[in-house]
Amino acid sequence: MTVTDTFRAAAADILGPRGFTCDPELVEPWLTDWRGRYTGKAVGLASPASTDELARFVTLCAAHRIPIVPQGGNSGMSGGATPDESGTSVLLSLRRMDVIRDFDVAAQQITCDAGVVLQTLHETAEEQGLRFPLTLGGKGSATVGGLISTNAGGTQVLRHGTMRAQVLGIEAVLADGEIFSGLVPLKKDNRGFDLKQMLIGSEGTLGIITAATLRLVPQIGERRVAWVGLPSISAARELLLHCEKVASDALEGYEVLPRHCLESVLAHVPTARSPLAGTHAWHALVELVADPGDAGQLDNLVTEVFESAMEHGLLEDAVISTSEGQAEAFWQIRDSISAAERAIGPAMQHDISVPVARMAEFVETAAPQVEKRFPGTRAVGFGHLGDGNIHFHVLAPAGAVRGEWERGDGKAISAFVHDRVTDFGGSLSAEHGIGQMKRDELGRLGDPVALLLMRKVKQALDPQGILNPGKLVPLAPHAATP
Amino acid sequence: MTVTDTFRAAAADILGPRGFTCDPELVEPWLTDWRGRYTGKAVGLASPASTDELARFVTLCAAHRIPIVPQGGNSGMSGGATPDESGTSVLLSLRRMDVIRDFDVAAQQITCDAGVVLQTLHETAEEQGLRFPLTLGGKGSATVGGLISTNAGGTQVLRHGTMRAQVLGIEAVLADGEIFSGLVPLKKDNRGFDLKQMLIGSEGTLGIITAATLRLVPQIGERRVAWVGLPSISAARELLLHCEKVASDALEGYEVLPRHCLESVLAHVPTARSPLAGTHAWHALVELVADPGDAGQLDNLVTEVFESAMEHGLLEDAVISTSEGQAEAFWQIRDSISAAERAIGPAMQHDISVPVARMAEFVETAAPQVEKRFPGTRAVGFGHLGDGNIHFHVLAPAGAVRGEWERGDGKAISAFVHDRVTDFGGSLSAEHGIGQMKRDELGRLGDPVALLLMRKVKQALDPQGILNPGKLVPLAPHAATP
Known part of the structure; x- marks a missing residue:
């Protein structure tokens, strides 16, 4: 044998x-x-x-x-x-490990196996009048373990934070087969280094997450979704600040998209309809929510937010959902952008973040720079403006061959975009992680001190290098040279 | 030389x-x-x-x-x-390093040196209509660096989290003198391990924090503080659940104390007066707040919370502050407990947490167990019930000699208390850290897998062991044997 x-x-x-x-x-x-x-x-x-x-x-x-x-x-x-x-x-x-181990409704805490699917988690929480405040496109397949390992984000980060903010405790198997039992559902615990924080976002390179205790929040009482037409992404930023000031914790989501993204969706999704009659350079999708007890006051708040925004000239036009169906339809447009852009042709997608205050300036300068440097391309930024996290897609010129283009020009475009992001003090991975796709770019652009620290931690916890090798942790400088 | x-x-x-x-x-x-x-x-x-x-x-x-x-x-x-x-x-x-490096009011972020004092941070934020949502008794001396190194808590954790939740970025000097530059004020950043999380709460054993970017929140518009008389700590827990349900995010603080603590304060603080006329076994201090825009609605909410609590028999009596002076007076009682207990005589203080749902049971069983096992002592628990974090003090018998008692019986009492906490799945340090005081207890009661992980990380980042030796990281088992 x-x-x-x-x-x-x-x-x-x-x-x-x-x-x-x-x-x-x-x-x-x-x-x-x-x-x-x-x-x-x-x-x-x-x-x-x-x-x-x-x-x-x-x-x-x-x-x-x-x-x-x-x-x-x-x-x-x-x-x-x-x-x-x-x-x-x-x-x-980890998919066979899909048991809900414990559900403490009063404490708003749930403990489940790593293989529990996000949608199942949502449904389990809803049955008890609670909700798990993180969602994303892949909710029908994404698992608790994967979401924690990548510190996933989504469209509710603005109010509730990324996956890291939801994790109260973790159980994991380490590189030597030992079980780290950190499921204690304590709100405060200062017993030394917070080891679970090392495992969150480490993409399976330091340990294998097998279960987690997660926090839940009360269900939403009611929501209103506004679709807003704006002259520029700078205007979208001004409106965001206004919403944060007036609506405070009631602001559940704030997404932006340029005209091109809306047009792509309208062209490729038969059921999609433009929420506004006119044409606008930018659009914002604003979700405001009320807790079950305060639902009656939501319409007052919505009126206050948008009437004062109108008075201050912060928007061109706006429509506010009058039904759950309409709210869903607005979100459907936002969620269809990636698929619509894919239907048009090849694109390089960049999940990037910069300081929130500089995002408008980034999109306004980087998009024309990319289009000038790589003729025929089109650069669009859309997504979680409230988090300073934009999905910056560069669409290939007409006639580009899928597969070939990505490996050639596409790679140069990504390097160019990541350089711009670095100039802005930003991150080349806001919420999608590093994996194998961005490992070498992280090695090229990361702070050498931080990279060395990462390698030291990896070496200490997985000296044989058997946990997800080739992912996330950039090679040492000498090793990177062929 | x-x-x-x-x-x-x-x-x-x-x-x-x-x-x-x-x-x-x-x-x-x-x-x-x-x-x-x-x-x-x-x-x-x-x-x-x-x-x-x-x-x-x-x-x-x-x-x-x-x-x-x-x-x-x-x-x-x-x-x-x-x-x-x-x-x-x-x-x-670190006290000479006390510069506010940057204050982005719109982004609600401040970057300051490690030596900036908490009170200075509060005042700087207030000048711009913002606040730093963490406070504690030592705010006139505690520094940003110390607060981060110990992941400090305080009386606002219920709504805003511990220090960890306030930190967006960190700068630190590592054991070899290299500077880790992680001050980027990004809301989302998934570039590998979140190294700042390792440094938060590591008490200077992995690196020396030199600066941090912190999040700020809007100032409170208005607050009401209720003083509530209750028959038991279980009743206090029921009332907490009620407040969380009805008041949601408006619940800013929830502290509890037994009759003995109130009486100690009344006896030792000349200006203190009992908020309620009658006698109650337990007391809760409940703070409800409104954002600046919603201040008008606060009284309605307070009425709703306490009228329904009264209807459901969740409290014996309650008084709600009608002025800021009265609110301050209620908090003054809470903040004077430690000093009043100290005036009575020697005490062993335990900063412990258990799952919130089990805190009442813990206090109701552990206090009589301690008093039975160590005759003449008196065990009282008070503090942050909403966080599952109680300061569990054991007062010495009459005539105990300060200094001697702590080193003798006191030590045995602490071990006994920590054993009970461990039985309840709790932590022997909720918010005060480990330092040198609890290092050996952590070594005795900590999960061996977690302790080994801690030692591996310490060894990787500080192989010479020059960063705050003897603190936090328990010795390896063979080294612990004399």
Whole structure:
């Protein structure tokens, strides 16, 4: 028997027939990321049913030095859950671990396995009059473990924060197979370093998250969604400041998009209709909410926010949802942008953040710079203006060949965009993580002191380098040279 | 010249006459913690004026293997800023670094040096119509650096979180003298491990925080403080749930105290008066606030909260402040408990947390257990019930000799209390940190996997062990054996 054969036999022994397979038909669907950008190979697919099983399995991997690539819903944006092409890694699915372990309704806390899907979490909370205040497009596949590992964001970050802000406790299996038991649902705990913070956002490179205790918030009593026409993204920023001042905690979401994004959606989504009659250079989607007790006062607040905005000349036109259906239709436009842009042709997508105060200036200067430097392209920025996080997409010139263009000009465009972001003191990954897609760019543009710290932590916690190798942590400078 | 002499000369050269001294008159006041529990010795007192000066100084310390004990306002609760008695460490004061570097009012963000005092931060924010939402008794001395290093709490955690929740970015000097520049004021940033989270709450053992970018929130429009009489701590918990449900984000604070604490304050603070006419076993202090725009609605909310609480039999009696002076007087009672208890006689103080839902049960069972096991003692719990964080004080029997009692019975009492806390899945340090006071208890009761992780991180970031040695990180098991 080869080493691999020995390993496979031992893995099957620990995990059982449902927990370990090398059947290509079962393994292959998970070897490519959902957008089809990355494909890898694997020794096999492990799907443990419990933390204890996983701990024994990781101990086995450590003994055989078999690298482990953890995977949740396989709906990440940066290739972080796809193995490399060497075929030496084992793919580890957390999807079988999908139990809600505990739900303390009074304390508004829920403890669940890493494999619980976001939509299930939403529904479980709603059944008890609560909600989990984070959502995103992939909610039907994204898992709690994946969301924590990537510190996911979404459209409710403005009021509620990213995934990090929702996590009260974590359980994880470490590189040596030991179980870190940090599920204690304590609101305050200063017993030394906050180890769970290291694991959040570490993309499976420091440990494998197996369960988490999450905070919940009360359900929304009512919401109003406004669609606003604006002359510029600077005007959108002014309106945002106005909304924050007048509406305070009632401001649940604030998204922006330029005319081009709206037109793309109207052209490619048959059911979509323009919310406003006129033409505007920019649009803002503003969601205001009331707690169940205050629902009666929401319309007063909405009137106050938008009448005073109108008086101060902060907007060109606005329409406010009068039904839940209309509110949903406005959000549908926002959520259809990526698909509509994809239908037009190839595009390089950049999930970037800059200081909120500088976002308008960034979009107004970087977009024309990109279009000038790469003739025929079109640069559009849309998304979470309230968080200083824009999805900055550069659309290929007409006739560009999908696949070829991304690997050629596309790569140069991304480097150009990341340089501009760095000039603005921004981040080349606001909410999608680093994965394999941005690892080398992080190595190129990251602060050397921070990169060295990351490598030291990685080396300390995973000295054999078996946890999701090749992801997130940039190579040391000497190693990067061919 | 001895090694120490060489080091002192080089330190004076880097830091200048105002920045380094060995004059006992200047050094000694800082060698004892403010409560007089810990005293140490030091090679000298370093007071750099800038991050660059500090970086060069740390490089010097690293070359000479001179341990560094960072100190902010010297008002910590766990001896974390006091050197040991060996006299081999240098005391590092951050107090000279007290510049507000940047204040972005629109973005509600402020960047300041580590030595800025909390009260100064409050006043600076207030001048611009904003506030920094964390406060505590030592605000006149506590520094930003100390607050971050200990992840301090206070009386506003319920709504706004601990210090960790206020920190957007950090600058720090690492063990090798390198500067970690993480001040970027980005709301979302997923570039790898969130290194600032490792430094928050690490009590100077992983790096020396030199500056931070902090979030601010709008000023309060108006507040009402209610003083409530209750039959039990379980009743206080029921009322808390009611307030959270009805008042939601308007609930700014929720503190509890037993009758004994109120009586101690009334006996020892001449100006204090009982807010209620009758006698109650427990008392709650409830603060409700409104944003500037909503101030008119606050009285309606207060009426709604307490009328419905009365209807449901959730309280025995209540009085609501009708002036800012009265509100302040209610808080004054709460803030005088520690001093009043100290005036009575020696006490062992325990800053503990358990899951919020179990706090009532903890106090109701642990207090009689302590009093039975240690005859003559009296156990009282008071504080931040909303956070699941109680200050559990055990008062010495009449006639106990201050100093002697703490070292003898006191120690056994603390171990007994910490064992009960551990039985409840709680923490032996909720908000005061570990320092030197609780290091061995953390080693005794901490999860071995977590302790090993802590040691690995410490070893990776400070391999020479020169950053605040003897604090926070429990010794390895073999080292703990004499």
